[in-house]
Amino acid sequence: MYTEKVMDHFTNPRNVGEIKEASGVGEVGNAKCGDIMRIYLQVEDNIIKDVKFKTFGCGAAIATSSMVTELVKGKNLEEALQISNQAVAEALGGLPPAKMHCSNLAADALHEAIKDYMNKKEGK
Amino acid sequence: MKRIYFDHSATTAVDADVAKLMLEYMTEKFGNPSSIHSFGREVRKAVDEARGHVADLIGANANEIFFTSGGTEADNIALKGVAFANRKKGNHIITTAIEHHAILHTCEYLEKQGFSITYLPVDENARVRIEDVRNAITDKTILISVMFANNEVGTLQPIKEIGEIAKEKGIYFHTDAVQAVGSYPINVKELNIDLLTLSGHKFHGPKGIGALYARRGVRLEAQQQGGGQERSIRPGTENVPGIIGLGKAAEIAKRDLEKKIAHISALRDKLMAGIQAKIPDIKLNGHPTLRMPGNVNFSFRFVEGESLLLNLDLKGIAASSGSACTSGSLDPSHVLLAMGLTHEVAHGSLRISLGRGNTEEEIDYCLTVLPEIIERLRSMSPLSNSSTMAENNPCSHCHKH
Ligand SMILES: Cc1ncc(COP(=O)(O)O)c(C=O)c1O
Numbered sequence A: 001m002y003t004e005k006v007m008d009h010f011t012n013p014r015n016v017g018e019i020k021e022a023s024g025v026g027e028v029g030n031a032k033c034g035d036i037m038r039i040y041l042q043v044e045d046n047i048i049k050d051v052k053f054k055t056f057g058c059g060a061a062i063a064t065s066s067m068v069t070e071l072v073k074g075k076n077l078e079e080a081l082q083i084s085n086q087a088v089a090e091a092l093g094g095l096p097p098a099k100m101h102c103s104n105l106a107a108d109a110l111h112e113a114i115k116d117y118m119n120k121k122e123g124k
Numbered sequence B: 001m002k003r004i005y006f007d008h009s010a011t012t013a014v015d016a017d018v019a020k021l022m023l024e025y026m027t028e029k030f031g032n033p034s035s036i037h038s039f040g041r042e043v044r045k046a047v048d049e050a051r052g053h054v055a056d057l058i059g060a061n062a063n064e065i066f067f068t069s070g071g072t073e074a075d076n077i078a079l080k081g082v083a084f085a086n087r088k089k090g091n092h093i094i095t096t097a098i099e100h101h102a103i104l105h106t107c108e109y110l111e112k113q114g115f116s117i118t119y120l121p122v123d124e125n126a127r128v129r130i131e132d133v134r135n136a137i138t139d140k141t142i143l144i145s146v147m148f149a150n151n152e153v154g155t156l157q158p159i160k161e162i163g164e165i166a167k168e169k170g171i172y173f174h175t176d177a178v179q180a181v182g183s184y185p186i187n188v189k190e191l192n193i194d195l196l197t198l199s200g201h202k203f204h205g206p207k208g209i210g211a212l213y214a215r216r217g218v219r220l221e222a223q224q225q226g227g228g229q230e231r232s233i234r235p236g237t238e239n240v241p242g243i244i245g246l247g248k249a250a251e252i253a254k255r256d257l258e259k260k261i262a263h264i265s266a267l268r269d270k271l272m273a274g275i276q277a278k279i280p281d282i283k284l285n286g287h288p289t290l291r292m293p294g295n296v297n298f299s300f301r302f303v304e305g306e307s308l309l310l311n312l313d314l315k316g317i318a319a320s321s322g323s324a325c326t327s328g329s330l331d332p333s334h335v336l337l338a339m340g341l342t343h344e345v346a347h348g349s350l351r352i353s354l355g356r357g358n359t360e361e362e363i364d365y366c367l368t369v370l371p372e373i374i375e376r377l378r379s380m381s382p383l384s385n386s387s388t389m390a391e392n393n394p395c396s397h398c399h400k401h
């Protein structure tokens, strides 16, 4: 039911883990099935230098987490904010209809992490 | 890669002898059992023999067996058939919260038809409490339907006790025994069962064939109209290959039952003990001892079931889960929730259902790959190293919905 690309990211997820003193952390829960995703960002000069994730969820949730980290690494924050759920799903060669909501998790967690970074920066 | 089948509660392989016999009743012996010529008569005789084998397996008489298209249809005929035939006596039916959807959705339909249904709760081991059954009975109760063994967690219900209560009160007692027939000893007369559902594909028979046992004298109304087959309870030209296959599967199941139970429960005990010894933060789902010989069901905290199943599948192991992510509806299993599991714990459930073909080597293999998979998934989980998060309901983190 999953594309080869999804299975690739599921079996070899990129950028799993945490960043100790992250510039921003975003966490979202999926009200639909109860899954959780957390994304850590390391931002320098407006550029996402490093990104890591941790996910409690289905195959699609893990694959989209992995894909979103790959998509944003090296991007500036404005570019990163442009990445939509749809774009993540497309980059994976599509998701089964019942699994589209899982891709929301990844982009939402990314946007939350960027928001967290912005808030911290303003607070300084 | 060698593939390992650990999903016998979902379905089983058709026995080679069963398949061989079925082929004969499609190609050579293809007559219609209602025909009076020799083609018909040879098939009629075989259908009657098959009925006898099915009856023998559960201690019934052959004339109490009605062939159906499977467990779902037998459940439908049992519930609707009793409900509509006994409407004058009352409109109340008692069942449980953990039944298969073939029962639960039929009950919902009957509610729309003016029947009132009590869904009994279960304890943390998925067992119905006898006093709850007793207390639910009213003077309008016409039927009690409690499954013999649960398909997800394997818990056996107090069938004998419920049968006694039903008999004492003069209420019909139906049991959905789809998971148990062919894998667990059942005698309908000793257990005071009035109606019982069984399905061929759960015990090495074909799919799309099952039977309803209805004790002689039970008032049942047919749910479809047609010719006089199955004494008009289930009209339509018989699924002869299916019936012959079911009969053969029943004969084999009865012959091998003791051996099969001994083999499977030894494997189950080894697997359960191994998982408990090797993996921390787990919860056994279902009753520790009163469970189906082949059922193993654990929840692994901080892990989600679908990713667990996909990882096992990559290692060649086929199992199942009650996780929300594996269900079309994205709700966790109603059985696990009825047992009081939180969404999070239900999420990490894994069902392994063993069968007669499984071996000790397969258990050993599973016990080497499963701990690695759990460890890897936990290392990716945002829940496992932040205990405060884990305590919270995941939905409380939701910013979107
Ligand atoms: C407890 C129970 N009842 C009913 C059924 C439905 O049987 P069938 O697939 O033959 O319609 C199943 C099968 O999954 C089951 O496990």
Ligand code: FES
Pocket: A030, A033, A034, A035, A056, A057, A058, A059, A060, A061, A099, A101, A102, B324, B325, B326
């Ligand atoms: S995260 Fe639960 S279905 Fe995808």
